Amino acid sequence: MLIAQLAVILFAAKLAGDAAARLGQPAVLGKLLIGIVLGPSMLGVIENTDWLHELSQIGVILLMFIAGLETDIDQFKRTGKAAFAVGVLGIAVPLLAGYAAGAALGMETGAALFLGLLLSATSVSISVQALKEMGRLQSKEGSAILGAAVIDDVLVVIALAFLLSLTGGDVDLGAVVLKKVVFFTVAVLLAWKAVPLILRWFAPLRVTEAVVSAGLIICFAFAWFAEATGVAAIIGAYIAGLGASFTDYREEVLDKAETIGYALFVPVFFTSIGVAADFSGVWQHWPLIFGWSVLAVLTKLVGAALGAKWAGFSWGSSLAVGAGMVSRGEVALIIAGIGLEAGLLDDELFAIMIIVVLVTTIVTPPLLKTIFSRLQPVRQTA
Structure with a gap:
């Protein structure tokens, strides 16, 4: 069953991606939509099983590792101010709007705040793929989006811990903050000092693909460390990629990691998002669903765009950055699950918000395509 479903997913994902590209849309959009077609909401050919979830997790981790390898560090440094502004305003606007909407619907303060926090989350894995396809990942807009995603993840997780502690959840806010500080301090030091040493140590080993194996070990170790300290695994993978990008082995690791990722794991990740959608009864x-979806898209788009504009970007570039922050992805799904467990969401609202998260994920690629098509093309650096 596993082998047959993998064959179906890969075949359908590649054809759907090609069809989307021929229609002038990012290929990732086709892969997302074909997941819905194959999943329980329509044909029921593919089931949302544990193995599919685990393979998709490897896919998104590899995707962000590759993004780290491809990041233009100089551009990343130049967009630091923009990344901070985008991250902060990209949280503040959805948080306030979500809280106001929840309060207007008669929800309790804690639940309304939680909904605002849920709308504040960002997962740029979908945006990364769309930007890669358009050749914009190393642009100033792409660098701002990636930097803001790191800031967004940290602030949202800390705010979530604070909210849970106020609403009776068994959460030690001080411990949460300390874990984040430990992760980023240790991760940056390891990426700077340890990653080059590990790659150099593995390179002369008389085994096949020693260097790329070392890169994958680093990638998964950083992802695990991130999860263990309460940070999204994709942030750990991204920092691992940044560390490897400074070494002489960057091109070799990037080439082989792309082959491994895009041949199997990344298509499974994109397709699994659609497969996980269950529209029955909602x-x-x-x-x-419509109202929350519009609110989710507009607040993130506007908030992040205002942050980029404040940092000196043009309106066109600001909107492009805002569009790249719209997708809530797996980060929001994790937060929604925490809210359900803590009693801040009931089963019905949980199902609605899952659909809203899916909507933000699906609209992001065409939104990015539309906005970036109006910007001047940029020359990519190696």
Whole structure:
């Protein structure tokens, strides 16, 4: 069953991606939509199983590792101010708007704040793929999006811990903050000092693909360390990629990691997002789904764009950055699960918000395509 479903996913994902590209859209959009078609909401050919989830996790980790390897560090440094502004305003606007909407619907303060926090989350894995396809990942907009995603993840997790501690959850806010400080301090030091040493140590080993194996070990170790300290695994993988990008082995690791990732794991990740969607019984709430979806897209787009504009970007570039922050992805899904467990979301609202997260994920690639097509092309650096 596993082998057959993998064959179906890879075949369908590649054809759907090609069809989307021929229609002038990022290929990732086709892969997302084909997941819905194959999943339980339509044909039911692919089930949302544990193995699919685990393979998809490897896919998104590899995707962000590759993004780190491809990041232009000089451009990344130049967009530091923009990344901070985008991250902060990209949280503040959705948080306030989500809270206001929840309060207007008669929700309790804790639940309304949680919904605002849920709308504040960002997962740029979908944006990374769309930017790669458009040749914009190393642009100033792409660098700002990646930097803001790191800031967004840290601030949202700390805010979530603070909210849970106020609403009766068994959370030690001081411990949460300390873990974040430990992760970033240790991760940056390891990326700077240890990653080059590990790659140099593995390079002369008389085994096949020693260098890329070392790169993958580093990638997964950083991802695990991030999760262990309460940071998203994709942030750890991204920092690992940044560390490897400074070494003489960058091109070799990047080439082999792309082959491994894009041949199997990354298509499974994109398709699994659609497969995980279950629309049964929620369409009777379509007005709420529509309203929350519009709010989710607009608040993140506007908030992040205002941050980029404040940092000196043009309006066109600012909107491009805002579009890249729209997708909530797996980060919001994790937060939604925490809210359900803590009693801040009931089963019905949880199902609605899962659909909203899926909507933000699906609209991000065409939104990026539309906005970036109006900007002047940029010359990519090696």
